[in-house]
Amino acid sequence: MNNVAIIGAGPAGLSTALKLKELGVEATVFEEHEHIGEPVHCSVLISKKGLDELGTPPGESLLNEIKGAKIFSPNGTMLTVKKKETVAYVVDRKKFDQALVRKARLYNIHVATDTKVIDVRNNTLFVQTSGRGELRKAEYVVGADGANSTVRHLLGLNPPKESYVHTMQATCSGKFDDKMVQVHFGDFAKGFFAWVVPLSKERAKIGLGSTLGENVSENLKKFISEKFSGTRPFQYDSALIPCGAPLEGITKGNLALVGDAAFQTKATTGGGVVFGMKAGNVLGETIADVLKNKAQISDYEKRMEPLNKELKLHWKLRRYANSLRNEEIDSLFKKLKEKGIEEFLEKEGNMDEPGKFVGKLTTNPKYFFMMGTALKFLRS
Numbered sequence: 085m086n087n088v089a090i091i092g093a094g095p096a097g098l099s100t101a102l103k104l105k106e107l108g109v110e111a112t113v114f115e116e117h118e119h120i121g122e123p124v125h126c127s128v129l130i131s132k133k134g135l136d137e138l139g140t141p142p143g144e145s146l147l148n149e150i151k152g153a154k155i156f157s158p159n160g161t162m163l164t165v166k167k168k169e170t171v172a173y174v175v176d177r178k179k180f181d182q183a184l185v186r187k188a189r190l191y192n193i194h195v196a197t198d199t200k201v202i203d204v205r206n207n208t209l210f211v212q213t214s215g216r217g218e219l220r221k222a223e224y225v226v227g228a229d230g231a232n233s234t235v236r237h238l239l240g241l242n243p244p245k246e247s248y249v250h251t252m253q254a255t256c257s258g259k260f261d262d263k264m265v266q267v268h269f270g271d272f273a274k275g276f277f278a279w280v281v282p283l284s285k286e287r288a289k290i291g292l293g294s295t296l297g298e299n300v301s302e303n304l305k306k307f308i309s310e311k312f313s314g315t316r317p318f319q320y321d322s323a324l325i326p327c328g329a330p331l332e333g334i335t336k337g338n339l340a341l342v343g344d345a346a347f348q349t350k351a352t353t354g355g356g357v358v359f360g361m362k363a364g365n366v367l368g369e370t371i372a373d374v375l376k377n378k379a380q381i382s383d384y385e386k387r388m389e390p391l392n393k394e395l396k397l398h399w400k401l402r403r404y405a406n407s408l409r410n411e412e413i414d415s416l417f418k419k420l421k422e423k424g425i426e427e428f429l430e431k432e433g434n435m436d437e438p439g440k441f442v443g444k445l446t447t448n449p450k451y452f453f454m455m456g457t458a459l460k461f462l463r464s
Contacts, residue, residue, distance in 0.1 A: 087104070087109045087110045087111060087222070087223050087224065087371075087375060088100075088101075088104055088109060088110070088111040088112075088222055088223065088224045088225075088226060088371055089111070089112055089114065089201075089209055089220060089222035089224070089225045089226070090111055090112070090113045090114065090225075090226040090228055091114050091201045091225065091226065091227055091228060091229045091234070091235060092113075092114075092115065092227070092228035092229040092230060092343070092345070093113050093114075093115035093120055093181070093185060093195055093197070093228075094181060094228060094230065094343060094344075094360070095180075095181065095184060095343070095357050095360050095361045095364070096228045096342045096343025096344070096345075096348070096356075096360030096361060096363060096364045097113055097226065097228030097229075097342065097343065097364065098113065098181075098184040098185065098187075098188050098195075098364070099138075099184075099360070099361040099362075099363075099364030099365055099368070100226055100228060100342055100364035100365075100367050100368045100371075101113050101188055101193050101364075101368070102184075102187065102188055102191065102193070102364075102368070103364060103365045103367075103368025103369060103372075104368045104371060104372055105188075105191045105192075105193055106368075107368065107369065107372035108372070109368075109371065109372050109375060111193060112193075112194045112195075112196060112220075112222070113188065113193065113194070113195045113196065114196050114199045114200075114201050114209075114211060115195060115196065115197045115198075115199065116198070116199065116200035116201075117197065117198070118197050118198040119197070120178075120181050120182050120185045120195075120197065121177060121178030121179070121180070121181035121182050122178060123321065124177050124178055124321055128147065128174050128175050128176065128177050128281060128283075128289060129150065129172050129173070129174055129175075129265065129281050129355065130142070130172060130173050130175055130180075130355070130357050130358060131171065131172050131173075131355075131358055131435045131436050132149075132170050132171055132172055132173055133171070133434070133435075133436060134357075134358030134359075134362075134436050135173065135358065137358075137362075138358065138361050138362065138365075140184075140361070142173045142175050142180065143183055144179055144183065145175040145176045145177070145179035145180040145183060146173055146174075146175055146176075147173075147174045147175060147176055147283050147284070148173075148174035148262055148282060148283055148284060149170040149172075149173060149174070149263070150170065150171060150172040150173070150174060150263060150264070150265055150281075150282075151166055151167055151168070151169070151170060151171060151263045151264065152164065152165050152166030152167055152171065152263065152264050152265075152430075153165050153166075153264060153265045153266065153267055154261075154264055154265075154266045154267070155266075155267045155269075155417075156266065156267065156268045156269065157269055157410075157413045157414045157416075157417035157418075158269055158270040158271070158410040158411075158413055158414055159410075159414045161414055161417040161418055161421065163417060163420065163421055163425060163426055163429075164264075164426055165426055165429045165430055165433060166263075166264065166430065167430055171435065172265075172435065174281055174282070174283055180357075196213065198213060198214055199211055199212070199213040200212045200213075201229075201234060202217075202234075203234075203238075204225050204234075204235065204238055204339065206337075206338070207221050207222060207223060207338065208220070208221060209221070209222060209225065222338075223338060223375070224338045224339075224340065224371055224374070224375075224381070225338055225339050225340075226339075226340050226341075226342055226367065226371075227239075227339065227340070227341045227342070227345045227346075228341075228342045228343050228345060228360075228364070229345055230343070230344045230345060231248065231323075231324045231325060231326050231344050231345070232324065233341065233344075233345035235339055235341060235345060236331075236341055236345050236346075238339060239333065239334070239336050239339055239341065240333075240336075241331055241333060241334070241341075243326070243328055243331065243347065245296045246295065246296075246328075247326060247327065247328030247347070248295075248296055248324050248325065248326060248327065248328075249275065249276045249293040249294065249295065249296075249324075249325045249327045249354060250293065250294055250295075250296055250298065250300050250322070250323075250324055250325075251276075251291055251292065251293035251294075251300065251322060251323050251324075251325055251354065252291055252292065252293075252300040252301055252304050252320060252321070252322040252323075253279075253289050253290060253291025253292075253304070253320070253321060253322075254289070254290055254291065254304065254308065254317035254318070254319060254320050255283075255287060255288075255289055255317070255318060255319040255320075256287065256288050256289075256290050256308065256312065256315040256316060256317045256318070257286060257287055257315060257316045257318065258286070258287075258288070258312060258314050258315030258316065259285065259286070259314070260280065260282040260284075260285055260286070260287070260288045261282065261285075262282045262284055262285045263282075264282070265279060265280060265281050265282070266279060266280035267279055268280075268292075268307075268311070269405075269410075269413055270410065271410065272292060272294075272303045272304075272306060272307045273292040273293060273294055273303065273307075274294050274295055274298055275293075275294055275295035275298075275406055276292065276293035276294055276295070276327070276354075277292065277293065278290075278291065278292035278293075278304075278307050279291055279292070280312075288315075290304075290307075290308055290312060290315070290317070291304065292304050292307055293325065293327075293354060300322065301320075301322075305317075325344075325349065325354040325356075326344050326347040326349050326356075327349065327351045327354055327399075327402060328347050328351065328399060329347065329351070329395070329396055329399040330346060330347050330348055330388075330391075330392045330395040330396065330399075331346050331347045332385070333385075334346045334384070334385060335381045335382050335384055335385060337381075338381070340367055340370075340371070340381060340384055342360065342363050342364050342367050343356060343360035343363065343364065344356050344360065346363065347395075348360055348363045348391070348395060349395075350395065350398045350436070351395070351398045351399040351401070351402035352398045352401050352402050352405075352438070353398075353435070358436055359391060359394075359395060359436070362391055363388060363391060366384065366387050366388055366391070367384050369387070370383055370384040370387055371384075393439065394436070394437050394438065394439055397438050397439050397442065398438060401438060401442075420451075423450045423451060424450065425451075428441075428444075428445070428448075429441070432444055432445075
């Protein structure tokens with residue numbers, strides 16, 4: 085019997101496995117797809133600070149380095165935030181995930197590809213590999229199996245559809261500012277936003293997300309044709325992204341969730357690589373302590389409180405943004421620009437940890453005008 089079975093060979097699952105191995109615990113990782121990193125379901129932007137803290141340089145997956153963002157309100161009012169140093173990496177997500185798998189295998193962690201876990205009952209996993217049904221045993225089972233998690237369903241957690249965003253993006257050729265991402269708000273991306281992530285000066289990922297029920301394919305085509313008529317889209321991918329508050333009750337019996345399966349994603353942007361990997365480290369440490377009789381599996385949720393505090397703030401900021409009508413966003417951008425928000429964010433902004441600058445923002449008299457409605461969400 086393996087100590088731990090991890091379902092899903094993404095960054096969160098592999099980080100859990102690596103932390104367990106570091107602490108002397110054996111784990112097997114099950115990945116339903118034959119090829120690691122495929123299909124690519126998300127954008128390719130990861131914060132530099134987050135990867136630095138994890139000790140995970142992008143290596144061969146690095147495509148570009150980003151220094152700032154241009155953020156557009158529905159009527160086109162633009163806020164520009166740019167730093168002298170690199171703030172984010174654009175990575176080839178397939179190569180990024182494959183590098184983590186190589187590291188895991190270097191430490192003799194077994195990663196079983198083309199192996200889908202169908203069901204889990206106590207210590208028994210029912211798996212399908214290469215078309216054959218098999219039984220596997222494990223003391224603990226980790227669900228790192230993404231937005232449509234099988235393990236989450238076994239825990240009885242069924243988030244409402246309003247907690248998800250449907251995204252689609254296209255790889256486009258054209259002319260782009262290769263050091264600046266773009267963010268666009270408007271009806272073409274209800275409940276979320278549209279983005280431009282440059283891969284180089286000649287290529288970019290242009291995409292958008294919307295609440296479920298919106299036609300993201302048609303909206304994206306319209307957005308590109310209206311805003312970027314000189315570009316040529318030639319490759320599309322789509323994804324379902326958890327954009328709610330981090331889930332509670334993510335452990336039960338010998339089961340635990342990590343990463344997208346646990347909604348450990350930034351609701352402001354949908355990004356989940358850094359937080360998923362950090363949560364994987366926390367879960368790995370917890371399970372190792374459980375096996376050494378130093379903890380209970382439920383301690384994982386308590387140990388996640390510092391990370392969840394930031395994730396909950398991302399969720400509150402998302403709820404606030406979604407509460408505003410287009411004209412309110414336009415007015416807010418205009419006032420913020422007049423009050424020097426660009427300079428403030430260049431100095432204080434943090435794409436992973438809004439708690440480090442939201443407090444300074446809410447106590448600055450220049451921005452009291454927006455506090456009435458914002459505080460309602462921040463205090464909820």
